Amino acid sequence: MNAASEYLQLSRESADELVRRHAPLVRRIAYHLMGRLPASVDVGDLIQAGMIGLLEAARHFAHDKGASFETFAGIRIRGAMLDELRRADWTPRSVHRKTREVAETIRRIEAETGAVADDAEVMRRLGMSAEEYHQVLADATSSRLLSLTSSDDGEDTGVLDVADENSLGPDEGIEHQGMRAALVEAITALPEREQLVMSLYYEQELNLKEIGAVLGVSESRVCQIHGQAVLRLRAQLAGWRD
Secondary structure (H helix, E strand, O other): OOHHHHHHHHHHHHHHHHHHHHHHHHHHHHHHHHOOOOOOOOHHHHHHHHHHHHHHHHHHOOHHHOOOHHHHHHHHHHHHHHHHHHHOOOOOHHHHHHHHHHHHHHHHHHHHHOOOOOHHHHHHHHOOOHHHHHHHHHHHHHHOOOOOOOOOOOOOOOOOOOOOHHHOOHHHHHHHHHHHHHHHHHHHOOOHHHHHHHHHHHHOOOOHHHHHHHHOOOHHHHHHHHHHHHHHHHHHOHHHHO
Protein backbone atom coordinates (compact mmCIF):
# COMPACT_ATOMS: atom_id res chain seq x y z
CA MET A 1 0.00 0.00 0.00
CA ASN A 2 1.48 3.36 -1.01
CA ALA A 3 1.47 6.49 1.15
CA ALA A 4 -1.58 8.03 -0.55
CA SER A 5 -3.64 4.86 -0.04
CA GLU A 6 -2.57 4.63 3.59
CA TYR A 7 -3.59 8.27 4.14
CA LEU A 8 -7.03 7.70 2.58
CA GLN A 9 -7.54 4.58 4.68
CA LEU A 10 -6.65 6.44 7.87
CA SER A 11 -8.97 9.31 6.88
CA ARG A 12 -11.88 6.93 6.35
CA GLU A 13 -11.26 5.21 9.68
CA SER A 14 -11.01 8.56 11.44
CA ALA A 15 -14.30 9.72 9.90
CA ASP A 16 -16.04 6.47 10.86
CA GLU A 17 -14.85 6.83 14.43
CA LEU A 18 -16.10 10.43 14.61
CA VAL A 19 -19.53 9.30 13.39
CA ARG A 20 -19.76 6.45 15.91
CA ARG A 21 -18.64 8.62 18.80
CA HIS A 22 -21.00 11.49 18.03
CA ALA A 23 -24.14 9.60 16.97
CA PRO A 24 -25.82 10.45 20.34
CA LEU A 25 -25.39 14.14 19.46
CA VAL A 26 -27.80 13.66 16.54
CA ARG A 27 -30.52 12.30 18.82
CA ARG A 28 -29.93 15.05 21.37
CA ILE A 29 -30.34 17.80 18.76
CA ALA A 30 -33.36 16.07 17.19
CA TYR A 31 -35.26 15.80 20.47
CA HIS A 32 -34.37 19.37 21.40
CA LEU A 33 -35.86 20.57 18.10
CA MET A 34 -38.95 18.40 18.65
CA GLY A 35 -39.73 20.52 21.70
CA ARG A 36 -40.36 23.39 19.29
CA LEU A 37 -42.28 21.51 16.59
CA PRO A 38 -45.80 20.14 16.05
CA ALA A 39 -46.47 16.52 16.99
CA SER A 40 -46.95 15.72 13.29
CA VAL A 41 -43.20 15.93 12.73
CA ASP A 42 -41.50 12.51 12.84
CA VAL A 43 -38.40 12.56 15.03
CA GLY A 44 -37.07 9.63 12.99
CA ASP A 45 -36.96 11.84 9.89
CA LEU A 46 -34.96 14.44 11.82
CA ILE A 47 -32.51 11.81 13.10
CA GLN A 48 -32.03 10.41 9.60
CA ALA A 49 -31.33 13.89 8.20
CA GLY A 50 -29.05 14.63 11.15
CA MET A 51 -27.00 11.49 10.53
CA ILE A 52 -26.39 12.65 6.97
CA GLY A 53 -25.24 15.99 8.40
CA LEU A 54 -22.93 14.16 10.81
CA LEU A 55 -21.43 12.10 7.97
CA GLU A 56 -20.75 15.24 5.97
CA ALA A 57 -19.22 16.91 9.02
CA ALA A 58 -16.89 13.92 9.57
CA ARG A 59 -15.76 14.02 5.96
CA HIS A 60 -15.07 17.76 5.91
CA PHE A 61 -13.76 18.43 9.40
CA ALA A 62 -10.32 20.06 9.51
CA HIS A 63 -8.47 19.54 12.78
CA ASP A 64 -6.27 22.56 12.22
CA LYS A 65 -9.12 25.12 12.07
CA GLY A 66 -9.41 25.52 15.86
CA ALA A 67 -13.07 24.56 16.38
CA SER A 68 -13.95 21.30 18.13
CA PHE A 69 -15.58 18.57 16.06
CA GLU A 70 -18.69 18.60 18.28
CA THR A 71 -19.22 22.32 17.59
CA PHE A 72 -18.60 21.86 13.86
CA ALA A 73 -20.82 18.77 13.66
CA GLY A 74 -23.60 20.35 15.70
CA ILE A 75 -23.94 23.13 13.13
CA ARG A 76 -24.00 20.64 10.22
CA ILE A 77 -26.46 18.32 11.98
CA ARG A 78 -28.88 21.09 12.91
CA GLY A 79 -28.63 22.57 9.42
CA ALA A 80 -29.45 19.22 7.83
CA MET A 81 -32.49 18.84 10.08
CA LEU A 82 -33.74 22.33 9.24
CA ASP A 83 -33.30 21.59 5.54
CA GLU A 84 -35.44 18.48 5.98
CA LEU A 85 -38.12 20.49 7.75
CA ARG A 86 -38.20 23.02 4.92
CA ARG A 87 -38.45 20.33 2.27
CA ALA A 88 -41.28 18.58 4.10
CA ASP A 89 -43.35 21.65 4.96
CA TRP A 90 -46.36 20.21 6.84
CA THR A 91 -48.34 23.47 6.92
CA PRO A 92 -51.64 23.59 5.00
CA ARG A 93 -52.11 26.55 2.66
CA SER A 94 -55.09 27.66 4.75
CA VAL A 95 -52.71 28.27 7.67
CA HIS A 96 -50.41 30.38 5.49
CA ARG A 97 -53.45 32.35 4.28
CA LYS A 98 -54.77 33.08 7.78
CA THR A 99 -51.39 34.10 9.17
CA ARG A 100 -50.93 36.38 6.16
CA GLU A 101 -54.34 37.99 6.78
CA VAL A 102 -53.57 38.60 10.46
CA ALA A 103 -50.11 40.01 9.68
CA GLU A 104 -51.57 42.34 7.05
CA THR A 105 -54.26 43.55 9.46
CA ILE A 106 -51.63 44.20 12.13
CA ARG A 107 -49.59 46.18 9.58
CA ARG A 108 -52.57 48.34 8.64
CA ILE A 109 -53.58 49.06 12.22
CA GLU A 110 -50.05 50.01 13.23
CA ALA A 111 -49.65 52.20 10.13
CA GLU A 112 -52.89 53.99 10.97
CA THR A 113 -52.32 54.41 14.70
CA GLY A 114 -48.53 54.53 15.00
CA ALA A 115 -48.84 52.19 17.98
CA VAL A 116 -48.68 48.46 18.69
CA ALA A 117 -51.80 46.78 17.29
CA ASP A 118 -54.27 45.71 19.98
CA ASP A 119 -55.41 42.08 19.78
CA ALA A 120 -59.05 43.04 20.27
CA GLU A 121 -58.90 45.44 17.31
CA VAL A 122 -57.23 42.81 15.11
CA MET A 123 -59.95 40.30 15.98
CA ARG A 124 -62.69 42.88 15.41
CA ARG A 125 -61.49 43.81 11.94
CA LEU A 126 -61.10 40.18 10.91
CA GLY A 127 -64.32 39.03 12.55
CA MET A 128 -62.40 36.36 14.49
CA SER A 129 -63.27 34.88 17.85
CA ALA A 130 -60.60 34.81 20.55
CA GLU A 131 -60.34 31.05 20.13
CA GLU A 132 -59.76 31.31 16.37
CA TYR A 133 -57.25 34.14 16.82
CA HIS A 134 -55.26 32.18 19.40
CA GLN A 135 -55.19 29.22 17.03
CA VAL A 136 -53.68 31.43 14.33
CA LEU A 137 -51.03 32.56 16.82
CA ALA A 138 -50.24 28.92 17.63
CA ASP A 139 -50.03 28.10 13.93
CA ALA A 140 -47.69 31.06 13.39
CA THR A 141 -45.37 29.62 16.02
CA SER A 142 -45.23 26.09 14.65
CA SER A 143 -45.67 26.52 10.90
CA ARG A 144 -42.33 28.11 10.14
CA LEU A 145 -39.30 27.25 12.21
CA LEU A 146 -36.81 30.16 12.21
CA SER A 147 -38.60 31.96 9.40
CA LEU A 148 -40.27 35.35 9.61
CA THR A 149 -40.28 36.49 6.00
CA SER A 150 -41.14 33.27 4.22
CA SER A 151 -43.44 33.61 1.26
CA ASP A 152 -46.92 32.20 1.62
CA ASP A 153 -46.56 29.79 -1.28
CA GLY A 154 -44.19 27.75 0.87
CA GLU A 155 -40.89 29.11 -0.46
CA ASP A 156 -38.57 29.82 2.43
CA THR A 157 -36.68 33.11 2.42
CA GLY A 158 -36.53 33.69 6.15
CA VAL A 159 -33.91 36.05 7.49
CA LEU A 160 -33.53 33.97 10.64
CA ASP A 161 -32.56 30.89 8.68
CA VAL A 162 -28.98 29.72 8.89
CA ALA A 163 -27.30 30.94 5.73
CA ASP A 164 -23.80 30.69 4.35
CA GLU A 165 -23.09 34.36 3.79
CA ASN A 166 -19.89 33.48 1.93
CA SER A 167 -22.02 31.91 -0.80
CA LEU A 168 -23.94 35.12 -1.47
CA GLY A 169 -23.08 37.38 -4.37
CA PRO A 170 -22.38 41.12 -3.78
CA ASP A 171 -25.97 42.22 -4.41
CA GLU A 172 -27.40 39.33 -2.39
CA GLY A 173 -25.00 40.06 0.46
CA ILE A 174 -26.06 43.70 0.63
CA GLU A 175 -29.75 42.72 0.57
CA HIS A 176 -29.15 40.08 3.25
CA GLN A 177 -27.43 42.62 5.51
CA GLY A 178 -30.22 45.14 4.92
CA MET A 179 -32.85 42.55 5.77
CA ARG A 180 -31.07 41.63 8.98
CA ALA A 181 -30.82 45.30 9.96
CA ALA A 182 -34.55 45.73 9.32
CA LEU A 183 -35.26 42.65 11.43
CA VAL A 184 -33.18 43.94 14.35
CA GLU A 185 -34.99 47.29 14.19
CA ALA A 186 -38.38 45.55 14.08
CA ILE A 187 -37.52 43.35 17.06
CA THR A 188 -36.49 46.35 19.17
CA ALA A 189 -39.93 47.86 18.48
CA LEU A 190 -41.77 44.82 19.88
CA PRO A 191 -43.42 44.95 23.31
CA GLU A 192 -40.91 44.01 26.02
CA ARG A 193 -42.35 40.57 26.77
CA GLU A 194 -42.41 39.63 23.08
CA GLN A 195 -38.76 40.70 22.75
CA LEU A 196 -37.86 38.49 25.72
CA VAL A 197 -39.68 35.46 24.29
CA MET A 198 -37.97 35.93 20.91
CA SER A 199 -34.58 36.16 22.61
CA LEU A 200 -35.13 33.04 24.70
CA TYR A 201 -36.52 31.08 21.73
CA TYR A 202 -34.04 32.01 19.00
CA GLU A 203 -30.87 33.06 20.82
CA GLN A 204 -31.00 30.81 23.88
CA GLU A 205 -32.87 28.06 21.95
CA LEU A 206 -35.26 27.28 24.79
CA ASN A 207 -38.47 25.49 23.86
CA LEU A 208 -41.91 26.86 24.74
CA LYS A 209 -42.21 24.82 27.94
CA GLU A 210 -38.80 26.03 29.15
CA ILE A 211 -39.69 29.65 28.36
CA GLY A 212 -42.95 29.24 30.28
CA ALA A 213 -40.98 28.11 33.32
CA VAL A 214 -38.74 31.19 33.06
CA LEU A 215 -41.69 33.59 32.72
CA GLY A 216 -44.01 31.79 35.12
CA VAL A 217 -46.76 31.32 32.53
CA SER A 218 -48.24 28.34 30.72
CA GLU A 219 -46.74 26.84 27.57
CA SER A 220 -49.88 27.82 25.62
CA ARG A 221 -49.48 31.45 26.74
CA VAL A 222 -45.85 31.47 25.56
CA CYS A 223 -47.07 30.07 22.24
CA GLN A 224 -49.50 32.98 21.93
CA ILE A 225 -46.85 35.58 22.80
CA HIS A 226 -44.42 34.07 20.31
CA GLY A 227 -47.11 33.95 17.61
CA GLN A 228 -47.97 37.59 18.23
CA ALA A 229 -44.32 38.55 17.87
CA VAL A 230 -43.88 36.53 14.67
CA LEU A 231 -46.96 38.05 13.02
CA ARG A 232 -45.99 41.55 14.14
CA LEU A 233 -42.53 41.08 12.62
CA ARG A 234 -44.01 39.65 9.41
CA ALA A 235 -46.14 42.79 9.20
CA GLN A 236 -43.14 45.08 9.78
CA LEU A 237 -41.00 43.23 7.23
CA ALA A 238 -43.69 42.93 4.55
CA GLY A 239 -41.67 45.12 2.20
CA TRP A 240 -38.85 42.53 2.08
CA ARG A 241 -41.27 39.89 0.78
CA ASP A 242 -42.66 42.01 -2.03
